[in-house]
Amino acid sequence: MDQLAYDEYFIREALKEAEKAYKEGEVPVGAVVVINGNIVSRAYNRKETTFDPTAHAEILVIREAAKILGAWRLTDATLYVTKEPCIMCSGAIVNARIKRLVYGCDDPKGGGVVSLYKILNDKRLNHQVEVKSGILEEECRAILKRFFKELRESEN
């Protein structure tokens, strides 16, 4: 399998997680952590249902992977997430020493990877992360658009 097909496969798995968030009324973002081709952990945004402002998909999937591995350094891990991580999650990805980040669509209003900041490539920090964006971009954006459209309609 070539790299693009490989990345698309795991973003599709992250999309399955986003779909779970959607069904629970959460902003639909999903993530998986992959090491050596195996999914170590899966998570989706659970901020509203858990009343936890830190319960973004990325934080939950990192915490779960670290718990399973018994180590806070995830140096061999690739994190796949449907949307560009926010500032908090970008910081967490660096703190966890994630090797590579792959995501679907940009977040112009809050993204910490390319949109507002470039935290994962900040040479002043003690770790940098490889980044690949735009994988299944349209599908990743479509589920967010669908969610926010329905939210606006329900509020009218």
Add this chain to the structure above:
Amino acid sequence: MDQLAYDEYFIREALKEAEKAYKEGEVPVGAVVVINGNIVSRAYNRKETTFDPTAHAEILVIREAAKILGAWRLTDATLYVTKEPCIMCSGAIVNARIKRLVYGCDDPKGGGVVSLYKILNDKRLNHQVEVKSGILEEECRAILKRFFKELRESEN
């Protein structure tokens, strides 16, 4: 009580948490969340003992406060922490809609509030946070210096 004495009182409480981290071999950073003059939650850095890269004092104290209040928006809260929050924690403070941040000493290598970024006053984000730094600065720095000095000595 004037504002400075009030802030010093709660930074001293955060220092008690940092002391607990120190005793457990963790980088000694402590935090408390205060609402209307009452401490809602207390926490210290537990990254090494829990194998959790997100288990900084600020993340833990925010999660605990949100759990107790049953709400992810901590709009009336002041977060007291001994050291300038990192990028992850700065993002979390904005995400949690914390009203005010008070901290002891700066972190020139990793701080997200004044040192590397100014995340809490970024007008592009949907929330800004009042910031007061330098409260009991020397005490907050001293416990960190003591920790890293002993760590270096134990490694020789």
